[in-house]
């Protein structure tokens with residue numbers, strides 16, 4: 001197990017919070033506030049109209065205000081992490097943090113509210129009046145036993161979900177981790193002996209949930225600061241007494257002798273190495289106190305190398321932290337307008353998380369955690385919060401459970417559509433691409449991964465196969481199998497691997513290349529060498545010979561080099577020169593940019609051909625194409641060089657039978673702004689903002705795409721290569737495994753697109 005691998009000083013933590021705008025949160029208007037008209041709509045007098053509409057029908061607040069996507073994170077600061085009662089104001093950094101995590105992980109808008117009282121009734125009175133403002137209430141870091149009374153009263157009084165996350169969020173994640181730790185160590189919940197340290201909000205809720213899931217009451221010893229809870233002990237309130245069990249143990253150390261599981265929800269350093277030494281073989285140790293666990297993983301592992309260890313922190317393996325739950329649980333609850341978050345929804349979330357951890361892991365997750373290898377095992381029993389699949393899987397499970405248990409006021413009619421919307425929520429490109437993904441699933445193809453020895457290529461191949469998008473064929477040597485097992489694949493031999501040194505197909509590949517180039521000076525021996533030694537040549541020959549339907553390469557050499565190797569084997573399509581498209585997605589808008597990959601200065605014919613093909617590509621992704629030929633000039637003003645080809649391309653398209661809108665030349669400010677088009681250039685034929693920008697040359701296209709990605713942090717996928725006679729995609733060397741999966745999906749969709757490609761028109 002690795003040491004904690006995120007290190008920072010106290011100064012760095014203070015600097016992080018104080019730098020620039022103090023704190024971690026700001027509010028951004030979701031409507032334009034630019035003009036007098038905007039203001040009169042947003043505020044008086046326009047705002048009176050929604051006011052009256054809501055007064056007449058309160059449910060309209062969900063469509064006319066932010067309520068339905070807004071959650072308050074509310075605390076009085078009586079149990080801030082494991083730091084104790086430090087007051088409402090001091091809890092604000094945690095509550096701000098939680099609010100931004102809601103946004104980051106599940107696109108739930110959230111605001112922190114710190115309520116300055118330790119009196120439960122005053123707290124209840126303050127919060128219970130806030131119902132109109134929010135779609136849900138997340139109570140946080142409120143100490144037991146007041147938290148139980150507060151939550152029960154607010155649930156009773158309010159008709160929106162009220163959820164004390166330290167109780168139920170923690171319980172859900174703990175249950176998910178425990179299910180998997182038991183799975184790995186061959187235990188069942190009904191047989192395990194558990195010691196819980198802490199008898200507060202988190203500890204009691206975790207214990208109740210695992211008991212509801214099958215752990216027998218008498219198998220759980222709960223301890224507080226005074227040690228184990230047993231019938232007749234002093235200093236127990238009703239919430240603690242409910243978990244008192246007969247036991248001779250009078251200390252945590254005694255309770256731990258022979259125990260299978262330790263759940264720590266207490267305070268830093270409450271457990272020693274000697275204590276865990278006495279636990280059963282392969283002990284399960286969840287030391288979840290924050291910010292410092294009851295025992296650190298290195299200490300626990302030193303005492304018990306056979307242990308499965310989890311903490312609440314992101315810098316050790318196995319982060320059992322409620323951040324894995326609350327964003328996604330509220331997402332699901334808000335989306336069905338649930339009246340509450342009930343046991344069924346909690347158990348659905350726990351099972352969804354547990355199941356997800358057992359599936360193969362995408363590369364973003366490894367990247368977000370410093371390249372640590374993740375696959376189901378003792379160091380990976382729970383998904384990591386950066387796992388991009390969480391946003392789809394957990395809310396959908398919660399929403400379904402809400403519907404099945406009758407608390408959904410707005411049930412979801414089409415679950416598949418909802419899941420696609422969830423996927424798109426954090427990544428607008430994925431909504432555009434979801435059609436391509438669905439199409440690939442419906443018609444899976446064999447995709448040759450030319451660089452089958454590369455780790456991120458293998459991750460992509462695994463995800464491609466497990467996603468049901470098709471069959472990966474890996475070009476590489478025998479060691480590919482070992483690498484697959486290192487990545488957690490249980491049956492590596494089930495993957496198809498083509499070795500360019502000893503595959504029975506090598507002879508056919510050599511024949512093919514030799515036949516193609518013998519009259520251009522190529523000797524047979526040279527063809528053999530190329531096939532044996534160059535994976536792109538071999539893979540491209542395999543594609544040409546029908547051994548795969550599509551091919552993907554690019555991560556080990558510059559784009560232009562891969563492209564020329566591939567074009568040496570595979571012909572250009574009988575049409576335009578190949579070209580590249582970047583897909584840029586930003587705040588709900590998706591724009592294609594071309595040619596970002598091949599021709600430095602296209603001719604008018606090439607520009608027109610690029611427009612035609614790019615429009616077809618946009619259609620395939622469900623977009624109605626609107627092409628703008630862009631420049632620094634707009635309709636001849638100012639006059640400039642190098643715009644004649646763009647203007648000629650427009651004229652050329654005018655002479656052809658096209659089925660899409662195009663216009664130009666124009667600046668990108670006009671191209672992307674329909675109001676400006678109407679106002680200043682009423683003759684423009686575009687009926688909306690352009691969604692395809694054909695750029696004046698490779699320089700501007702390529703630079704724009706890369707600049708947008710680098711500066712804006714927008715999603716920029718590409719280049720997607722068009723114009724080859726067979727579906728080949730060349731990824732940029734910087735591609736992540738998710739980018740590769742998307743390109744593979746697009747490439748396999750390209751199989752059919754190429755078969756029915758439009759005739760050359762430009």
Ligand SMILES: NC(=O)C1=CN([C@@H]2O[C@H](COP(=O)(O)OP(=O)(O)OC[C@H]3O[C@@H](n4cnc5c(N)ncnc54)[C@H](OP(=O)(O)O)[C@@H]3O)[C@@H](O)[C@H]2O)C=CC1
Nearest residue numbers: 079081082144199200201202224225266289290312321322
């Ligand atoms: N990983 C995660 O996601 C989460 C972790 N937590 C962590 O759980 C801990 C408790 O939080 P919460 O339940 O909200 O707080 P509470 O104040 O409600 O409960 C704290 C409990 O811990 C007990 N306790 C404190 N110190 C010790 C000790 N040295 N030995 C035994 N018991 C001790 C207290 O005992 P007594 O009753 O005798 O005072 C009390 O029962 C915190 O460290 C928090 O960070 C909480 C939520 C989520």
Ligand SMILES: CC(=O)C(=O)O
Nearest residue numbers: 081082166290321322
């Ligand atoms: C994670 C969390 O909520 C806590 O430690 O209190």
Ligand SMILES: [Mg+2]
Nearest residue numbers: 081140141166
């Ligand atoms: Mg908390």
